[in-house]
Amino acid sequence: MRDLINYIVKNNSLFLFLLLEGIALYLVVQYNRHPNQIWFSTTGVFSGALMEKYDEAKQFVYLSEVAKELADNNAKLYEKLDASRFDNLVVIDSANVDVFKQQYTFMSAKVVDNSINLNNNTIRLNRGRKHGIKPHSGVIGNNGIVGIITDVSENYSIALSLLHRQTNISCALSKNGYFGALRWESNNPQKMILNDIPKHADVAVGDSIVTSGYSDMFPGGVYVGAIDSIWVRPGSGAYKIQVHLSNDLSRLQYAYIVSNLMKEEIETLEAQVSDE
Amino acid sequence: MSSLILNNIFRFVVLVLIQVLLLKDLELGGTNFNYIQVYVYPVLLFLLPVNINRSYLLLYGFFLGLVIDMFYGSPGMHASACVFVAYVRQVILRGLEPRGGYNESYSPTKYRMGVTWFLRYMAIMLGIHLFFFFSVEAFSFAYLQSILLKTISSFIISFIVIGIYVFISNPKD
Numbered sequence: 001m002r003d004l005i006n007y008i009v010k011n012n013s014l015f016l017f018l019l020l021e022g023i024a025l026y027l028v029v030q031y032n033r034h035p036n037q038i039w040f041s042t043t044g045v046f047s048g049a050l051m052e053k054y055d056e057a058k059q060f061v062y063l064s065e066v067a068k069e070l071a072d073n074n075a076k077l078y079e080k081l082d083a084s085r086f087d088n089l090v091v092i093d094s095a096n097v098d099v100f101k102q103q104y105t106f107m108s109a110k111v112v113d114n115s116i117n118l119n120n121n122t123i124r125l126n127r128g129r130k131h132g133i134k135p136h137s138g139v140i141g142n143n144g145i146v147g148i149i150t151d152v153s154e155n156y157s158i159a160l161s162l163l164h165r166q167t168n169i170s171c172a173l174s175k176n177g178y179f180g181a182l183r184w185e186s187n188n189p190q191k192m193i194l195n196d197i198p199k200h201a202d203v204a205v206g207d208s209i210v211t212s213g214y215s216d217m218f219p220g221g222v223y224v225g226a227i228d229s230i231w232v233r234p235g236s237g238a239y240k241i242q243v244h245l246s247n248d249l250s251r252l253q254y255a256y257i258v259s260n261l262m263k264e265e266i267e268t269l270e271a272q273v274s275d276e
Numbered sequence: 277m278s279s280l281i282l283n284n285i286f287r288f289v290v291l292v293l294i295q296v297l298l299l300k301d302l303e304l305g306g307t308n309f310n311y312i313q314v315y316v317y318p319v320l321l322f323l324l325p326v327n328i329n330r331s332y333l334l335l336y337g338f339f340l341g342l343v344i345d346m347f348y349g350s351p352g353m354h355a356s357a358c359v360f361v362a363y364v365r366q367v368i369l370r371g372l373e374p375r376g377g378y379n380e381s382y383s384p385t386k387y388r389m390g391v392t393w394f395l396r397y398m399a400i401m402l403g404i405h406l407f408f409f410f411s412v413e414a415f416s417f418a419y420l421q422s423i424l425l426k427t428i429s430s431f432i433i434s435f436i437v438i439g440i441y442v443f444i445s446n447p448k449d
Contacts, residue, residue, distance in 0.1 A: 013330035017363040020338045027352025047346045187310045
């Protein structure tokens with residue numbers, strides 16, 4: 001017994017090493033399962049504030065490009081205004097305001113921190129609980145989808161980037177509606193893989209991919225990217241499709257957080273089904 | 277003694293800021309060769325005095341790693357690599373011991389030990405650090421090819437950057 005204690009005292013650096021390495025690896029494993037809430041909420045306070053300041057400075061460099069993108073977006077929105085549409089409707093018998101009830105709301109947010117060169121990339125946005133953001137909301141950028149909110153603190157939220165090994169988003173071919181799961185399997189931040197499109201589907205290089213609308217995080221029809229190449233994994237009945245993302249995540253400055261107003265209703269309905 | 281501590285605190289602040297504000301955002305490989313990451317902060321561990329208490333060294337490494345992790349949003353990854361390098365540092369110093377032995381209160385710097393010795397020491401330490409880090413990041417040797425590719429390409433660039441730092445500031449201790 002005494003020998004053992006002597007040994008521990010003499011070799012205390014080995015035990016300290018094992019202890020610290022254990023803590024570090026525990027953090028890694030925890031984090032790989034799900035972005036750790038505790039980690040995020042404690043460190044976000046320090047690094048988030050500094051990153052936001054730094055980002056403000058960095059923004060000047062991109063200012064003209066951002067302005068151009070916003071102008072483009074405004075143009076698109078003007079097109080959607082009722083005033084810019086031709087009214088074909090001749091007879092209105094009864095106005096039913098419930099026909100087009102708002103389902104998704106969009107809140108603009110600034111990207112405070114972003115990475116693209118890790119295996120599991122995350123994005124930090126400057127909107128949080130205070131602004132009504134909830135986990136499992138979608139995030140879209142000006143040119144397409146960006147990620148999914150996983151953790152929310154008082155002022156910030158963190159999103160799983162598309163460029164994360166756990167990302168799995170239901171997407172569809174816009175021309176015929178065949179859908180599959182979009183994942184990031186390479187190290188290239190511009191390419192993602194769309195799995196599970198059946199072999200009998202009609203696909204061609206250049207076809208556009210949009211969100212399917214089957215998840216309650218994104219509205220359907222949000223542009224994701226175009227097909228780059230198509231192949232069949234031997235022994236499977238499904239295509240693997242490489243998609244070139246329309247959104248350049250390495251230059252992301254602003255994003256919109258999508259909130260689904262009918263989410264609770266959908267969730268209660270699904271809970272009822274699983275109860276039965 | 278106190279100037280040694282002040283030097284190290286100053287070096288810590290400067291290098292960590294360079295790491296998280298400048299090097300973190302570099303995308304040297306572009307979109308087609310996304311394997312290059314530049315790390316300058318590991319040199320903080322290399323430059324501590326030879327006779328530093330091993331437990332302090334481990335705690336310092338752990339703390340340094342956590343600070344870097346905080347900014348990279350990767351809890352534990354840099355910390356585990358730093359703790360590992362802090363632990364094997366003594367073994368490597370013994371292996372590289374010059375014939376007359378070390379002056380134990382000096383730091384193993386280029387100024388004290390000469391260019392050739394320092395570059396070799398730095399190469400070994402940096403190689404271990406990066407390989408361990410990228411292994412932990414992938415968390416499986418199934419990705420060995422990508423781990424090695426990342427280690428080698430990041431090593432070359434990081435080695436040059438750290439080299440530039442050491443040659444410009446030429447720290448004594």
